Amino acid sequence: MAYWLFKTEPDAFSIDDLKKAPQQSTFWEGIRNYQARNFLRDQVKVSDQVFIYHSSCKTPAIVGVAIVTHAAEADPYQFDMSSDYYDAKATLESPRWVGVTIQYQRHLKPITLAAIKANNDITELALKKANRLSIMPVSEREWDLLIAHG
């Protein structure tokens, strides 16, 4: 089992939206970054644990935990010409973009970016750098530290 951090803009889709969704689940669509795509396609597995992180908002923070309930599938929006996520180079035979399905687990007392940056025990997490990855791995050690901290 592995641990991940997924970024989302709460104005677009927040952890509360996830909690309110049917089956408290959602297909995590719209990832259009190759490094993030590769993680989703190759490494994110059912039962992996996911930190939900709110970005581009007043207080950027890890706000809760979700669990992966379905491994990577083609993101249907890449084929939808009316979608912002449409990609003319993607084909049904070889989809370029994928998404996974996650289910809400629980809220956490928000672990703010400021707190993470100030925590000298957290050294590997890509958030520490000016990293714009929307899907990033979290080591088991740092996951446990963050859970205990928050």
Next chain:
DNA sequence: GCCAACGTTGGC
């Protein structure tokens, strides 16, 4: 709203 950091594109 600004802007630094970084990813992507495209000409050569």
Next chain:
DNA sequence: GCCAACGTTGGC
């Protein structure tokens, strides 16, 4: 395959 120009992300 290099790299400049451009676009996007995301914290502040």
